[in-house]
Amino acid sequence: MNVKYINPFLTSIRNVFDTMLQIPFNIGKPSLKEDPVPRYDISGIIGLSGGVTGCVVLNLSEELALQLASALSGEKVNKVDEDCTDAIGEIANMIAGGAKKDFPGGNNLISVPSIVIGRHHVSYPRGLPVISIPCDTSAGRLVVEVALKENFVPVAAGVAAENSDRKMRRVP
């Protein structure tokens, strides 16, 4: 994947943390994701289409989700409920939206976010490398995973949850 599609995510993650979350963070080195299974139990997923096709996944633990939701909303969020997942979806939305404005080509669209909780896997567009961008905070690590293709043939990006007794999605 062209680095020109990864650098915008580094900038966008910094921007979201600095502007609306205001908690200490440290972005690590992007790397190729080898394992298709998300590391943490919560994923916020945004699809992209237009000049690029693919998806962006914000993957994090419940503990970190609660901290980020509290930071964004300005109120203590104590459980992973609709308010929490709404906040995580909005963070994913801001990261993806902020990144796409700096893509080399224009005319890119983002979907409304979907949130999956529990053990799950993400169905990335077939054949695309997935780049993983780690971001460390005091409450743990979140990972932004990016799988994009520079073409105009729509590639389905979806998610399936497995063995999960708690699934939440923002209705598209």
Next chain:
Amino acid sequence: MKILLVDDSRTMRNIFKRVIVGINAAETAEAGDGVEALQVIEQSGPFDLMLLDWNMPNMDGITLLKTVREKKIFTPVIMVTTEAEKSRIIEAIKAGANNYMVKPFTPDALKGKIEETLKKAKASATA
């Protein structure tokens, strides 16, 4: 003063409300998408200002904006969205947006946009 907050994220609508409290707005109404917003406008309008997200389910913000302008509703509208490309901003302004705020934003930045938009609307109304 009545302000309509249209965003599919409840978290974001709550952030809007906290900013608006700081400018002493009297009353707010909320909608989670364009369809709901049209119903709220019909039932509770007119509004003095609308904060409007772009990407929403059912009816997105740009479609809602075009629809309300076609209905000759000239409530000042600030698009508050992650859509940051210049082409999008131009599209929104052409559709009738009065101002544009890119997410993420600081509360002070949004407050400034709201005050600026209301001031311009007031000046335009008295001109």
